[in-house]
Amino acid sequence: MSRDVALTARMKYILKRLTSFDLSRVWSFASQIAEEQGKWAPRVFCDMLIWAAFHDTAYIDYYEADFALLSKAERKTFMTSLIQHHLAQAVNKRADIHNFENKLDFNRRFAEYLGRDWLDLDQADAETLKAFAEKNPVFIAKTPVGREGKGVFRYEASDVADWNAFRDELRDKGQRLIEQNIVQHPYLAEYCAGTVNTTRVATFFDGEKVHVLMAAQKFGRGAVSDQFTWGGFFTMIDEHGRSFGPGHTGKHKSRYETHPDSGKSIVEFEVPMWDRVVELVTRAAQEVPSVPYIGWDVAVTPEGPLLIEGNWTPGLYETRVSATGIRTGSRAKHRPVIEASRR
Structure with a gap:
């Protein structure tokens, strides 16, 4: 047992x-x-x-x-969802997880890491929204609390005729968070230009050191999100920022040595500016010490990496032997957080 x-x-x-x-x-x-x-x-x-x-x-x-x-x-050697959920419950302070669970709270707490404009519709009238959209002709609307990309939507200012009605519609749908559309690094755009392809990095801050426990690169298929629910898939990333196997969805039998739309190699993929990605999450991981176990979503832009969000339950990403041939999971790298959960 x-x-x-x-x-x-x-x-x-x-x-x-x-x-x-x-x-x-x-x-x-x-x-x-x-x-x-x-x-x-x-x-x-x-x-x-x-x-x-x-x-x-x-x-x-x-x-x-x-x-x-x-x-x-x-x-x-593999992590499971029960183990991960237990670890998150054991080490992350419940009173402070709103900084990650609510995207509006996250944007306020991690404003210096976002690298993009945003606004809260409850604090912005129709004119403010219109001005934001004129500056950002393509923009993103999100529900503050949501999972797997289900509360993320993309809009174009040119499609809006009545800004008062549009603001009311967004608020009625719960899409309170409005964000500037992210322009990703050209290398990532070569894989899928229509989706911001993000890197998930799980970290644990033990009070002195930030441990990078796992990394995975997600790839989209042209939708607003790169999550599985939008047709996305992922490949595991090693400590040097390189793919160490073909991609897969984790949800059904799948294997991607190349991106099915662009033909770009998945097995040869390298996260651009990887050292800066690690530096970014290392700094961010120390911002809320009471929530030390986090899964970060990072977007790399031409100017550098920025945070999309943090997940207080980091999300289960593991290799799959039928797709990759790799028979060892990431549990050993999670020893720091496992040991902390027993204290």
Whole structure:
């Protein structure tokens, strides 16, 4: 049994899984895994139940990390959503996570790291919004609280005829945060010009040192967001800012050695200005010491990297052996935060 999650947290998780247990859904996962990976479905089904009950592995984690193809020892090198959620709950102070959970609060707290104009519609009338849009003909509207890019929208000023009505429409939809559209680095635009392709970097600040735990490069397909819900995919990034395998979605069987639209190489990708990206998140990670475990979304522009947002639960990004051939996950790099969660 894993020792990376406290017993009380594990028991709560098991109880929750039992009360919400959906036999048909688990069997559906097992059948899909068996078909994709040439396994026997009943064996996969039983294995999934065992790893959910005793090894902190949700069914979706089992599927996305290709656990059916890995040995027990190999599986133990991977992070899971339960472990990550437990770590975030254990080390991040609940009273201060609003600085990351609410995008308006985040923009106020991390204003010096944003590198873009923005406004809060609750504090801006129609004329102010119009003036902002005239300066930024393409602009982004966001719901202050949202996940997976679902609350992100792109607008063009030329499409708006009545600014009073438009402001009311945005507020009615909860799209209070208005931001300047980001112009990304030309190298990133070569991969997908229609989407700002961001880098996710997970960090942990132990009070003295900032540890970079994981990095992944996300790629879009032309939509307003590079998240999976908009068709995006990712590749894992090493400590030098380079891809160390093909890209994949993590959500279904996929493999991208090149970007499917631009044809640019994923396996040869390097994050531009990587040293400056690390320097940026290292500084930002020390701003709110009471929330030390964060997943940062960074956009690299021609002038340098800037922050898009910070996630107090960093998001699960792992390699996938069926796509990359890599059989080792990132749990070892998370030892600093795992050890801190036990104090």
